[in-house]
Amino acid sequence: MLALGKLLELTLTDHEPAEKTQVTTRGVRLRWLGEGALEVRPPEGEDCGLDLLLSAGIHGNETAPIELLERLLHGVANGKIKPRARVLFLFGNPAAIRKGERFIEQDINRLFNGRHELSSGFEALRAAELEQFARVFFSKPERTRLHYDLHTAIRGSKIEQFALYPYKEGRQHSRRELARLAAAGMEAVLLQSKSSITFSAFTYEQLDAEAFTLELGKARPFGQNEEVNLDRLEARLIQLIEDTEPATEQSLDGLKLFSVAREIIKHSDSFRLHLPADIENFSELKKGDLLAEDLAETRWVVEEEGARIIFPNPKVKNGLRAGILIVPDSGQRLA
Numbered sequence: 001m002l003a004l005g006k007l008l009e010l011t012l013t014d015h016e017p018a019e020k021t022q023v024t025t026r027g028v029r030l031r032w033l034g035e036g037a038l039e040v041r042p043p044e045g046e047d048c049g050l051d052l053l054l055s056a057g058i059h060g061n062e063t064a065p066i067e068l069l070e071r072l073l074h075g076v077a078n079g080k081i082k083p084r085a086r087v088l089f090l091f092g093n094p095a096a097i098r099k100g101e102r103f104i105e106q107d108i109n110r111l112f113n114g115r116h117e118l119s120s121g122f123e124a125l126r127a128a129e130l131e132q133f134a135r136v137f138f139s140k141p142e143r144t145r146l147h148y149d150l151h152t153a154i155r156g157s158k159i160e161q162f163a164l165y166p167y168k169e170g171r172q173h174s175r176r177e178l179a180r181l182a183a184a185g186m187e188a189v190l191l192q193s194k195s196s197i198t199f200s201a202f203t204y205e206q207l208d209a210e211a212f213t214l215e216l217g218k219a220r221p222f223g224q225n226e227e228v229n230l231d232r233l234e235a236r237l238i239q240l241i242e243d244t245e246p247a248t249e250q251s252l253d254g255l256k257l258f259s260v261a262r263e264i265i266k267h268s269d270s271f272r273l274h275l276p277a278d279i280e281n282f283s284e285l286k287k288g289d290l291l292a293e294d295l296a297e298t299r300w301v302v303e304e305e306g307a308r309i310i311f312p313n314p315k316v317k318n319g320l321r322a323g324i325l326i327v328p329d330s331g332q333r334l335a
């Protein structure tokens with residue numbers, strides 16, 4: 001296999017390849033752009049017009065999606081996958097991947113959309129670099145832009161695979177994209193209702209890509225991901241790369257939709273979350289329950305009908321999201 005097909009190995013060993021560009025026997029061009037970043041270009045005349053950004057390892061301990069990208073890249077490099085789309089593969093936080101940790105100094109997925117400029121250190125520099133890779137990749141006019149940022153979650157979940165769909169004022173969420181996600185095995189989508197500082201929010205809000213964070217199961221170390229079944233997603237990604245995707249039905253195929261009722265922000269070290277430590281994502285909450293407390297007698301009480309919790313985490317830094325309170329959404333505002 002071409003050396004550049006081994007992007008994960010290069011990244012894990014912190015190795016710069018001798019040859020930065022390689023071409024497969026079928027004329028597919030692989031270009032190493034920097035640490036953990038590789039662009040794939042289809043042969044001349046075979047480009048279908050899709051620019052697909054696939055990122056994983058934004059959190060270094062979320063290995064199933066990293067392994068998935070590695071399989072796709074091996075397929076491209078050994079000729080089994082025949083790209084007709086331009087694809088940018090990104091491993092988000094190489095230093096954290098090498099250590100098998102969520103992050104080194106700070107959560108890189110809270111440093112996009114300008115936040116890295118207000119910060120410093122390794123992750124802030126990397127977030128700026130990732131924005132630049134994405135900006136250059138999505139700079140070609142009149143092409144379709146799609147970004148999937150692949151993650152796994154800290155805890156178990158009542159709904160195993162789901163997507164988070166960013167928000168931008170004046171832009172509607174696309175029913176067609178949701179149908180595509182359902183076909184890729186996603187069981188639910190959370191429609192965001194405000195701007196955010198994650199990687200997918202950056203490409204959605206600033207680069208006009210359709211962009212999603214995909215949550216694909218529980219985070220486990222490399223080689224221990226047999227319980228994370230990515231078959232449907234993998235098949236769909238290969239179809240996107242090869243431009244063989246069947247015409248997507250508009251049916252959302254049982255996809256559950258949620259919207260954000262409230263983000264629970266941890267303001268101080270006094271923050272207390274009144275949920276069991278092993279609570280699963282999408283657990284239902286009872287109206288009237290005290291969810292959390294913080295300084296100055298701040299109390300978070302469940303007021304919404306049908307409320308559920310995702311990503312509860314009292315250990316985040318002060319000022320960051322310590323959980324999301326979500327409610328069912330009828331999908332009436334979809335385009």
Ligand SMILES: O=C(O)CCC(=O)N[C@@H](CCC(=O)O)C(=O)O
Binds near residue numbers: 109153154164
């Ligand atoms: O399990 C958790 O608590 C977090 C899992 C995770 O990393 N989720 C992403 C979601 C990003 C988004 O809101 O689009 C994150 O927290 O960065």
Ligand SMILES: [Zn+2]
Binds near residue numbers: 058153
């Ligand atoms: Zn993550």
